[in-house]
Amino acid sequence: MDVSNKEKFTLSSELIEYIDSCKQQAHFKSFLINVLQRIQDIHGYLPQCLMEETALRLGVPTAKVYGVATFYHMFRLEPQGKHTINICLGTACYVKGAQRVLDAFKSHLNIDIDETTEDLMFTLKAARCVGTCGLAPVVMIDNDVYAKVTPEDVLTIITKYRQS
Amino acid sequence: MNTKGILQRYFEFKEQSLSRLRQQGYFDRCKIQVGSATCENASGAEAVYREFDKMIKASGRTDILLHKTGCTGHCSSEPIVGVFKPGEIPVKYGEVTAQKAFEIFTSHVQGHSGPVVDMILDKKTDRLYRNEFIFCGRGSQCEGANDKLAAVFQEKLNQRGLGDQVKIGSGVCLGLCAEQGTPVSPACFVFPERIFYGNIQESDLDEIIDSHIEKRQLVSRLEVSFDKIHNHFFDHYGDVEYFNHQLRLTLKNCGVIDPESIDEYIYYRGFEAAAKVFENDTAETIIDKILKSGLRGRGGGGYPTGFKWRNTYLAKGDEKFIVCNADEGDPGAFMDRSMLEGDPFSIIEGMLIGGFTINAKKGYIYIRAEYPLAIKRLENAITLAREFGFLGDNILGSGYSFDIELRLGAGAFVCGEETALIHSIEGLRGMPRPRPPYPSVSGLWGCPTMINNVETLANVPVIMLDGPQWFASIGTQNSKGTKVFALAGKINQTGLVEVPMGTTLRDIIFKNGGGIKNNKKFKAVQTGGPSGGCLPEQFLDTIVDYDSLTQAGSIMGSGGMIVLDEDDCMVDIAKFFLDFTQNESCGKCTPCREGTMRMLEILQRITEGKGTMDDLTKLERLGNLIKRASLCGLGQTAPNPVLSTLRHFRDEYVEHITNKRCPAHRCQNLLRYNINPDKCVGCTACARVCPVRCISGSPKKVHEIDQQKCIKCGMCYETCKFDAIDKL
Ligand SMILES: Cc1cc2nc3c(=O)[nH]c(=O)nc-3n(C[C@H](O)[C@H](O)[C@H](O)COP(=O)(O)O)c2cc1C
Ligand code: SF4
Numbered sequence: 073m074d075v076s077n078k079e080k081f082t083l084s085s086e087l088i089e090y091i092d093s094c095k096q097q098a099h100f101k102s103f104l105i106n107v108l109q110r111i112q113d114i115h116g117y118l119p120q121c122l123m124e125e126t127a128l129r130l131g132v133p134t135a136k137v138y139g140v141a142t143f144y145h146m147f148r149l150e151p152q153g154k155h156t157i158n159i160c161l162g163t164a165c166y167v168k169g170a171q172r173v174l175d176a177f178k179s180h181l182n183i184d185i186d187e188t189t190e191d192l193m194f195t196l197k198a199a200r201c202v203g204t205c206g207l208a209p210v211v212m213i214d215n216d217v218y219a220k221v222t223p224e225d226v227l228t229i230i231t232k233y234r235q236s
Numbered sequence: 237m238n239t240k241g242i243l244q245r246y247f248e249f250k251e252q253s254l255s256r257l258r259q260q261g262y263f264d265r266c267k268i269q270v271g272s273a274t275c276e277n278a279s280g281a282e283a284v285y286r287e288f289d290k291m292i293k294a295s296g297r298t299d300i301l302l303h304k305t306g307c308t309g310h311c312s313s314e315p316i317v318g319v320f321k322p323g324e325i326p327v328k329y330g331e332v333t334a335q336k337a338f339e340i341f342t343s344h345v346q347g348h349s350g351p352v353v354d355m356i357l358d359k360k361t362d363r364l365y366r367n368e369f370i371f372c373g374r375g376s377q378c379e380g381a382n383d384k385l386a387a388v389f390q391e392k393l394n395q396r397g398l399g400d401q402v403k404i405g406s407g408v409c410l411g412l413c414a415e416q417g418t419p420v421s422p423a424c425f426v427f428p429e430r431i432f433y434g435n436i437q438e439s440d441l442d443e444i445i446d447s448h449i450e451k452r453q454l455v456s457r458l459e460v461s462f463d464k465i466h467n468h469f470f471d472h473y474g475d476v477e478y479f480n481h482q483l484r485l486t487l488k489n490c491g492v493i494d495p496e497s498i499d500e501y502i503y504y505r506g507f508e509a510a511a512k513v514f515e516n517d518t519a520e521t522i523i524d525k526i527l528k529s530g531l532r533g534r535g536g537g538g539y540p541t542g543f544k545w546r547n548t549y550l551a552k553g554d555e556k557f558i559v560c561n562a563d564e565g566d567p568g569a570f571m572d573r574s575m576l577e578g579d580p581f582s583i584i585e586g587m588l589i590g591g592f593t594i595n596a597k598k599g600y601i602y603i604r605a606e607y608p609l610a611i612k613r614l615e616n617a618i619t620l621a622r623e624f625g626f627l628g629d630n631i632l633g634s635g636y637s638f639d640i641e642l643r644l645g646a647g648a649f650v651c652g653e654e655t656a657l658i659h660s661i662e663g664l665r666g667m668p669r670p671r672p673p674y675p676s677v678s679g680l681w682g683c684p685t686m687i688n689n690v691e692t693l694a695n696v697p698v699i700m701l702d703g704p705q706w707f708a709s710i711g712t713q714n715s716k717g718t719k720v721f722a723l724a725g726k727i728n729q730t731g732l733v734e735v736p737m738g739t740t741l742r743d744i745i746f747k748n749g750g751g752i753k754n755n756k757k758f759k760a761v762q763t764g765g766p767s768g769g770c771l772p773e774q775f776l777d778t779i780v781d782y783d784s785l786t787q788a789g790s791i792m793g794s795g796g797m798i799v800l801d802e803d804d805c806m807v808d809i810a811k812f813f814l815d816f817t818q819n820e821s822c823g824k825c826t827p828c829r830e831g832t833m834r835m836l837e838i839l840q841r842i843t844e845g846k847g848t849m850d851d852l853t854k855l856e857r858l859g860n861l862i863k864r865a866s867l868c869g870l871g872q873t874a875p876n877p878v879l880s881t882l883r884h885f886r887d888e889y890v891e892h893i894t895n896k897r898c899p900a901h902r903c904q905n906l907l908r909y910n911i912n913p914d915k916c917v918g919c920t921a922c923a924r925v926c927p928v929r930c931i932s933g934s935p936k937k938v939h940e941i942d943q944q945k946c947i948k949c950g951m952c953y954e955t956c957k958f959d960a961i962d963k964l
């Protein structure tokens with residue numbers, strides 16, 4: 073997982089435009105989190121060189137950018153799989169057996185939480201409630217929510233993504 | 237500022253909205269309504285929608301409107317589909333699949349055989365009734381009177397052979413008496429005419445049967461008017477028991493309007509409250525109304541909203557801000573998501589009125605990034621509100637200008653805390669800071685900032701239109717209005733319920749929620765999430781309001797309500813929450829950062845059977861210390877789940893410690909799997925799944941587990957088809 077972090081990226085013209093438009097507004101430094109979110113939307117994580125470029129363009133110290141990037145759970149500093157599997161481990165899902173669903177994903181994908189499969193297809197994550205507790209246990213893959221998941225469903229779900 | 241004519245302009249706008257809706261046939265076409273929300277979609281609503289779309293197109297019919305709406309909050313029965321034929325009782329179907337959609341379309345919508353009775357939502361009925369009479373429930377004014385009359389009515393109907401054509405139901409107190417200013421009970425709501433009868437005497441019942449039921453002529457002398465902003469929800473859903481035990485003030489539009497249509501919002505009196513306020517009110521009179529209503533913050537703290545508005549209004553500053561807290565971090569709560577997805581305009585209107593009061597030019601909605609659909613709907617709503625002139629410069633010609641910007645959270649629970657939230661909007665690490673100064677004095681960029689929860693804001697238009705007195709008539713002495721709870725866990729009907737403050741936990745769990753799943757035994761209800769506590773059976777008659785729940789050792793919190801049954805271990809639950817808060821602690825202050833870690837270690841020991849009785853004292857001492865010494869609400873409340881379970885379920889802790897046993901069979905390390913030689917047929921299935929190969933035995937012989945090697949994974953237990961493995 074250490075290869076791509078040394079890759080060189082530059083901010084896309086769209087992102088540069090976005091940063092410039094932020095700078096037109098009052099309190100523009102407050103847009104830092106938004107900018108980082110957009111970078112992550114594109115790359116799946118925050119490449120170090122892009123954080124540095126952001127710091128420069130937004131006029132925020134690099135240390136501040138790292139500080140923010142490491143504070144919030146959502147930001148990833150490593151490349152991620154093509155699909156992110158979020159197993160909800162919120163209260164409702166927990167009492168409805170989410171742990172067993174998680175175990176099933178772990179054993180089928182042969183990875184642990186916060187790891188990525190070797191083919192870079194899946195990253196496994198634990199989530200804290202995705203807001204559909206009435207349908208617990210739930211799993212959110214990218215932006216899609218799967219309801220009332222049982223350990224037996226897991227293989228079908230994985231296969232669906234593998235084939236598409 | 238000339239405020240005259242604002243309402244008139246509003247009504248002109250509304251006329252335009254209505255004419256657009258008329259053009260779409262919104263009022264006279266047959267409506268097929270499909271839920272569209274994160275939960276609905278996860279249950280398969282999108283496929284159902286596509287199916288209907290296909291069938292409507294294939295049928296060539298142009299008199300059918302396929303309508304999208306947010307979720308009603310009846311999660312366990314989703315996807316929900318409503319068929320609204322003009323002039324008929326609205327029919328709702330539950331757990332609809334593409335296959336069922338076909339049946340609904342061919343026989344109910346296209347055919348003439350009426351609704352597909354056995355697919356109707358909640359399956360509480362086996363037929364469609366000619367009329368339904370829903371009597372008010374137990375309000376403050378009418379204890380028992382409604383029930384008695386309903387029973388007499390039922391008897392009369394039976395005698396006249398109408399018993400199976402007319403349904404008698406009972407619902408929640410809708411505040412009818414308070415509206416009339418004088419008791420009007422016994423009273424009831426009648427479908428499909430959607431009218432109210434009040435002051436019904438036994439002697440009136442025959443006339444109701446003769447005239448209303450037989451001849452379809454209303455008994456006008458008994459009619460009472462009840463014109464409240466939330467009525468239309470009852471019109472749509474009042475015949476379903478799950479809903480008529482609720483009072484939907486803030487969720488009134490969820491499941492009714494298309495959350496992407498500003499016209500529909502306006503049709504149901506959307507932005508009327510804002511227009512009225514702009515025309516008639518000053519900051520002082522608005523604050524006065526909020527104070528009179530008794531509204532308290534729904535985000536967890538329960539601080540009186542009127543005080544907060546007044547403090548921010550009085551605070552000195554050239555620039556002021558209003559912030560909507562939509563971070564909803566409590567794992568197990570989803571009220572705010574549902575509201576934002578199903579009725580985003582109400583939140584915008586609440587912010588508009590709040591902004592006007594403190595003269596803010598700008599508002600922020602801080603929403604967690606885990607809610608992509610809610611974000612999309614809010615963005616759409618803000619854009620539409622701008623287009624229609626409800627946001628932007630000189631709103632409705634009032635001279636007041638206001639706009640709203642979204643800011644996304646990035647997955648940190650502590651950012652729900654108001655000072656951390658401010659830092660996060662400012663683009664910094666979301667760390668709390670000591671208060672005072674409170675945000676109302678010094679918030680965003682040092683300016684006075686008014687932070688309100690989503691549900692708090694959704695109450696504002698209701699108070700402005702229905703009046704603070706009426707609002708204050710609902711609820712208890714110190715807790716007014718309703719509260720939305722997110723029911724989840726081991727309960728039959730999971731979902732959102734909005735009930736008047738003062739409802740008992742028992743009613744919410746057993747009436748609204750339909751009781752415990754699989755006939756298991758109720759063990760505890762967890763309220764208030766990671767800041768709250770667990771209440772056992774003997775507290776079921778506690779009423780929900782801010783004070784009573786606190787007294788009982790839990791808190792109201794933001795509305796998460798997780799029901800636990802005999803299979804849940806209370807030590808494990810306490811550990812679960814502590815693990816959560818420990819993980820989410822921002823690390824700024826030592827008691828919270830280190831203290832929660834130490835407590836977690838102790839709990840870990842206990843669940844592994846390595847605890848001592850001394851540990852319990854330590855937990856209590858540490859817990860109370862953390863509560864007192866932490867900087868922000870996260871640390872100050874983090875020990876609550878532990879302390880409350882220690883208070884109410886001490887035996888269970890002791891059992892773990894002294895007998896090394898987990899009574900609920902939850903704590904893995906304390907489990908023991910045994911093969912029962914009388915039942916084992918020697919099928920070898922367990923031996924094959926055991927990951928550590930510690931089960932021995934040859935085919936057709938009794939198998940045995942090597943306890944020394946067993947890692948207690950439970951695979952054998954799950955696999956055995958002969959019920960031969962005991963979990964001890
Ligand atoms: C750790 C922590 C998390 C919180 N999370 C939320 C939240 O998700 N939503 C919310 O509205 N309030 C939350 N609050 C409460 C807010 O600090 C604040 O009191 C509230 O937003 C004020 O709005 P209200 O008066 O309308 O309730 C949280 C508080 C703490 C200490
Ligand atoms: S109590 Fe916990 S979350 Fe709050 S400031 Fe202290 S360390 Fe941070």
Ligand code: SF4
Pocket residue numbers: 911915916917918919920921922923939955956957958959960961
């Ligand atoms: S699966 Fe059950 S019946 Fe079969 S060998 Fe194991 S214990 Fe015996």
Ligand code: SF4
Pocket residue numbers: 909925926927928929930931941942945946947948949950951952953
């Ligand atoms: S619990 Fe797991 S490890 Fe123990 S015997 Fe059964 S399958 Fe094997």
Ligand code: FES
Pocket residue numbers: 160161162163164165166200201202203204205206208209210567568569
């Ligand atoms: S706890 Fe899993 S969705 Fe809420």
